[in-house]
Amino acid sequence: MRKLLRDPLAWAMAALALLVLGMAELKPFFAALFPELDRPLYEQDSFAALLWAHLAIVALSSAAATVVGTGLAVAVTRPAGRPFRRLVERVVAVGQTFPPVAVLALAVPLIGFGAAPALLALALYGLLPIVQATLAGLDALAPEVREAALGAGMSPGQLLRRIELPLALPVLLAGVRSSVVINIGTAAIASTVGAKTLGSPIIIGLSGFNTAYVIQGALLVGLLAITVDLMFERLLLRAKAWQVA
Amino acid sequence: MIEFRQVGLRLGGRRVIDDLSLHIAPGEFAMLIGPSGAGKSSLLRMVNRLLEPDRGQVLVGGRPVHAQAPEALRRRIGYVIQSTGLFPHWTVAQNIATVPQLLRWPALRITARTDELMALLHLDEGLRERYPHQLSGGQQQRVGVARALAADPDLLLLDEPFAALDPLTRGALQVELAQIQRASGKTIVMVTHDLNEALSLASRIHLLDGGRLLQSGTPLELITRPASPEVATFLGLTRIDLQPRGP
Numbered sequence: 001m002r003k004l005l006r007d008p009l010a011w012a013m014a015a016l017a018l019l020v021l022g023m024a025e026l027k028p029f030f031a032a033l034f035p036e037l038d039r040p041l042y043e044q045d046s047f048a049a050l051l052w053a054h055l056a057i058v059a060l061s062s063a064a065a066t067v068v069g070t071g072l073a074v075a076v077t078r079p080a081g082r083p084f085r086r087l088v089e090r091v092v093a094v095g096q097t098f099p100p101v102a103v104l105a106l107a108v109p110l111i112g113f114g115a116a117p118a119l120l121a122l123a124l125y126g127l128l129p130i131v132q133a134t135l136a137g138l139d140a141l142a143p144e145v146r147e148a149a150l151g152a153g154m155s156p157g158q159l160l161r162r163i164e165l166p167l168a169l170p171v172l173l174a175g176v177r178s179s180v181v182i183n184i185g186t187a188a189i190a191s192t193v194g195a196k197t198l199g200s201p202i203i204i205g206l207s208g209f210n211t212a213y214v215i216q217g218a219l220l221v222g223l224l225a226i227t228v229d230l231m232f233e234r235l236l237l238r239a240k241a242w243q244v245a
Numbered sequence: 246m247i248e249f250r251q252v253g254l255r256l257g258g259r260r261v262i263d264d265l266s267l268h269i270a271p272g273e274f275a276m277l278i279g280p281s282g283a284g285k286s287s288l289l290r291m292v293n294r295l296l297e298p299d300r301g302q303v304l305v306g307g308r309p310v311h312a313q314a315p316e317a318l319r320r321r322i323g324y325v326i327q328s329t330g331l332f333p334h335w336t337v338a339q340n341i342a343t344v345p346q347l348l349r350w351p352a353l354r355i356t357a358r359t360d361e362l363m364a365l366l367h368l369d370e371g372l373r374e375r376y377p378h379q380l381s382g383g384q385q386q387r388v389g390v391a392r393a394l395a396a397d398p399d400l401l402l403l404d405e406p407f408a409a410l411d412p413l414t415r416g417a418l419q420v421e422l423a424q425i426q427r428a429s430g431k432t433i434v435m436v437t438h439d440l441n442e443a444l445s446l447a448s449r450i451h452l453l454d455g456g457r458l459l460q461s462g463t464p465l466e467l468i469t470r471p472a473s474p475e476v477a478t479f480l481g482l483t484r485i486d487l488q489p490r491g492p
Contacts, residue, residue, distance in 0.1 A: 142330075
């Protein structure tokens with residue numbers, strides 16, 4: 001119990017749960033803070049539903065970005081894909097310079113409003129840190145380890161699965177971590193194209209001059225980002241347990 | 246056991262091995278020696294197809310290596326390198342079991358074999374679940390040798406395995422390797438630039454320089470009958486000036 005009390009992850013999760021379930025209780029507080037507002041509490045959707053939708057969009061887009069990103073990085077470090085490495089690195093880096101709002105705006109005429117353009121934009125946007133991290137992780141393999149693995153009779157596939165990927169995992173996970181955390185923030189913007197997320201109160205609040213809505217949405221997005229970041233920290237520790245053993 | 250037939254190798258535009266022929270008989274402890282850049286390691290790496298010659302042929306067990314699948318060939322050949330190349334995320338036991346794992350031995354047989362090898366190489370049982378970075382340099386190389394021996398290969402390739410160790414540890418491991426070789430009758434090919442190591446361990450020494458074979462022979466033959474002034478120089482024989490001592 002004492003250990004739990006000193007655990008920042010436990011605190012972040014508790015704060016997030018309390019705020020999501022108990023935001024309504026804070027209505028008098030927001031009313032006192034913003035006496036000029038008729039509706040000081042966002043009530044179009046429950047915050048739990050918004051959190052769930054937000055998580056779903058982030059999880060789906062980040063999963064796609066992770067699969068495609070690691071796949072790309074692995075492909076361009078194999079003999080057959082090596083000529084494409086510079087190209088992939090450059091395209092992914094340029095992709096990152098587009099503001100996510102622009103990607104969303106471009107996606108809407110193509111696939112319409114709602115969650116679909118948000119998913120696409122987020123998946124593309126989350127790609128760069130993952131590709132970069134996977135490449136860095138794979139590059140860091142000591143040449144003598146590769147030599148020993150091949151010398152022991154590992155096939156290229158076995159080398160990848162047993163040696164290269166496990167050794168790259170801590171760096172790879174660090175890339176996924178920043179990708180996911182960025183996506184949590186960016187997903188809030190996806191509300192502009194009609195996806196329901198924790199960004200909905202923020203967007204509606206901004207267009208309707210309702211600062212209370214903005215605060216409620218922003219608080220939850222921030223807390224969610226912190227919670228997920230702490231979870232990844234935990235995961236990272238496990239991935240490199242052998243280093244500190 | 247191993248035969249090089251007029252082998253040539255170019256790496257990065259440089260001729261590393263030049264028309265080299267060499268025979269290593271089964272059960273021999275062959276030592277490849279020569280100055281840096283002589284092509285010793287390259288020669289060794291052509292045996293398990295980590296390098297492919299661009300001229301000539303390499304034969305292992307009477308069959309050309311290019312006709313053997315590289316993975317299967319390498320699993321039959323133990324390979325030890327100077328920097329050990331232990332897998333940092335695997336424990337000592339897992340590292341030793343690398344090739345048996347690849348050969349899909351049953352778990353019990355792998356455990357038994359790991360125990361046997363740890364005892365053979367004087368690795369304390371308590372090191373089983375340690376990771377390589379927790380071991381001393383000498384222990385790491387013991388694990389490296391154990392890993393090479395795991396699937397009981399007839400042929401062992403060692404590329405300067407003891408060069409990075411302190412003299413005491415090196416001496417102990419040399420003795421143990423010699424004992425293992427005598428007891429098992431395995432063929433060993435070892436690269437070294439340490440003349441003492443070559444003279445004390447080898448049954449045959451192959452002296453290389455500039456990608457060519459200067460001389461092959463037993464340690465005694467090399468010292469008593471150096472084939473050329475270069476060989477004599479490398480062996481340090483010309484430095485001994487025998488002054489005529491008159492009455």
